Amino acid sequence: TIDGLVETAPQLDVFRFEIVSQICALTGSTPDVIYPLLEEPRDRKNGDISLPLPRARLPGNPIELATSLAQKFKCNDLITKAAAAGPFLNFTYNRDTLRNRTIASAVGLGPQYGANATGFGNFGIVEFSSPNIAKPFHAGHLRSTIIGSFIKNVLDASGWGTVSINYLGDWGKQYGLLAVGYERYGNDEELEKDPIRHLFHVYVKVNNDASENPAVHDEARAYFKKMEDGDAHAYGLWKRFRDLSIVKYKEIYGRLNVQFDIYSGESQYSLGQMRDVLHELQDLGLLVPDQGALIVDLKQFDLGVAVIGKTDGSLLYLSRDIAAAIDRKKVFDFDRMFYVVGNQQIHHFKQLFKILELQGKTWAEKCEHIGFGIIRSKDGNMSTRKGTVVFLEDILDEAGSHMHEQMRKNEVKYAQIPDPDSVADVVGQSATMIQDMTARRSKDYNFDWDRIFSFEGDTGPYLQYAHSRLCSIERQAAPLEVTPEELQSIDFSLLTEPQAFTLVEAIAAYPDVLREAGKTLEPCTIVSFALNLSHAVSSAIDVLWVSGQAKPLAHARLALYVAARITLGNALRLLGLKPLTRM
Ligand code: ARG
Known part of the structure; x- marks a missing residue:
């Protein structure tokens, strides 16, 4: 330690x-x-x-x-x-050495088993999720949320200091348009009840208006100007949209076991800060006016032309990112900053890091874009089976209710579950998360409800099932239990069967696999570990019974299962899952 x-x-x-x-x-x-x-x-x-x-x-x-x-x-x-x-x-x-050391470490360290201090003294920023207010939380945001939260967990388990940031899309002319729409179609009651959905509906309607009547765009521009100038009413309405959306986001993130230390966003970077950025670029001779735009020419780096702003004074996504990076370096003095954003933005981040470098920020090399592949589905968005809505909440609800139906099929077991609703919700969440993390990050994949829901094969429900079986063995073995103090008195040499050794080996791999994941930042490293461990658990449970055995053998086997339960639980938590004790 x-x-x-x-x-x-x-x-x-x-x-x-x-x-x-x-x-x-x-x-x-x-x-x-x-x-x-x-x-x-x-x-x-x-x-x-x-x-x-x-x-x-x-x-x-x-x-x-x-x-x-x-x-x-x-x-x-x-x-x-x-x-x-x-x-x-x-x-x-030497199987005796491996077995004894492994069980002792897992039981002794408990929730800390696997953690290491390789990142000791380092501070990292992980920016992830970053949805846009009033627009659907699409598949890319879901992947960013899942992968980003995993990366934060891995860094935490590797001794890093970390801060997680949600960089909301919450600023720009479109939020002027949203406000104009709200004045036409808004409803305070609905806004309070379900801000994300209501704002989306308002936004769709006002966009239609704008495409029929371009004057709506002028109204939006004028409104946004008022927001930028800090007009109390305009700013107040926008702030209400943002605050209420965040409350709702937090609720949904809670269902995914995700928390953010900071809700930031594009709005956090004031015109003042942005002008500093512009002046700095100008003084360095990097900023060139070009047909109504202000650009940085990156052609010699094969990165084309970066549009920083418009000559009318409006500033863009990229310029806000420059200001945000500089600000974060000042506030946190990070050793690494990870941006977890889909591969569609590879070019954006290359331009961002290059511009920072040209500005002489030597720390630009400490910024990293963690990209990932797109989720393909019929209409290009995640949607429910009926093909309608695109809200993350609906996905989680649908996954949960499907799992609930599955669980009901086994009446005897179902009757023993104290809170089937929340168990079904967790199983649904596990299914959704695991299918997202099974392949390497950068791979595209098809969103497939049937695969998500399968209880068989290498899925989230399968992992949860293995964990809950281990918990059930422990419940049934009571009053026999395994505590770190008792380990000395347990005779592990009774664990002679090949299934026991395979399980020991699977448990022993965890600290090594976690170190590996700390380097690759690939969730699939941990998913395949957890699946392999769960397979070893099933094979062992089938033949190595605890119940009905003489006490020394029962105790040795129970210790092995406790070590397996601790390890699997730690891996599931690292993946952002809440390990179930019954299902
Ligand atoms: N809100 C953006 C989007 O939905 C993602 C933001 C990514 N982060 C950043 N620092 N640019 O596309």
Whole structure:
């Protein structure tokens, strides 16, 4: 523990490092070559981990080399056997050591198992979700929310200091238009009840008006000018839209277990701050007037032309982002800033970072765009099965009610669930989140209700089911329980079956996988870990019973299941899921 931070020792990696260091010493190779080559042997009878020598590109005949290295390798309390099989070297872990260390760490550290201090002393900003008021919260915002919140959780679990920012789209001429629309179609009662939906409906109507009658645009422009000038009425109405929308957003984010430290937005950057940005660019000779626009020419960097503002004084998305980045550096002095935004904005962020760099902000290289692929669906937006609405809330409601129907089918179990509504809501949420995080971030995917809802296969409900089965074993084993103090008295050598070892190995991988996720910031790393662990859990539960066993065996198995439950729960929370104890 460093300053209250937990550092879970690597588990499986300790064994792998032992192999790597001996092999490097014997061959003169280096860890960066040898470590990535280690793989699971095709047949576990041959050992626990295997090194294919041909891929190590060492001098000499790989078959002869394998034989001589197997002889020279010194077995110890980590590796009990090294054997050659053709050009492969197969190693066997000291399974007692691995099992005892793993169960002790998981049970001992509990909710902290897996956490590490690799980010100690670093401060990161994660900006994510960032929907636009009065416009639908579309699939891209959902992905940003899920992935961004995951990244924040991973950084937190890796010892970083973090702050999460929701950078709302809440400023610009379109909010003048919204206000004009509200004066025509607005209804205070509906605004209070469901601001996001009501403002969207108003916005759609006034947009129609504007396309029929261009004078509405002039009205909107004039209204926005009043907002910018701080006119009390205009500003007050806008502020009410924003405040009420945030209340509603918070409720929806709550259903996704997402919180923001800061609700910021495009509106936070005043004309004054923006003019400073413009002047700075002007003084550096970067700003050029071009057909009514103010641009920065980035053609020599293959980034085209960046439009910063218009000569009429209005400023744009990009200029607000420049002001926001500079302000955040001043306030937080971050070591890294992550923008979690869809791949459609790759170009925008390249331009943003390049302009900051040209302004001499050396920290521009500490800013990173975390992109992700688009969700494809029939009408280009997420929609309900009937193909109508596009609100996140509807997606979650629909997922929840579908899960509720599924749960009702098993009457006996259903009767035991104290609060089926909220359980169904959590299962629905898990289904939606996991399907989003199963593939690599940058991949596009098709939004598919049937896949979301499946209880079988590699889905969110499957993960929740594994967790709740583990909890049920613990409930049934009472009064037998497993606490860190009791661990000493449990005889783990009774865990002899292959299913027990597979489960130990799956649990042991967690600290290593979490370190890996801290580097890749890929949720799929943790999803596949959790699925693999859940498979190991199911196989073990089928054969390794706790109930009806003599106490020492029951206690050893229970300890293994408690370690598995802790690990799976930690992984689910990292993914933003609320682990269920019953379902
Ligand atoms: N509100 C924007 C949108 O919906 C996303 C904002 C992304 N963040 C940023 N700093 N530009 O497209």
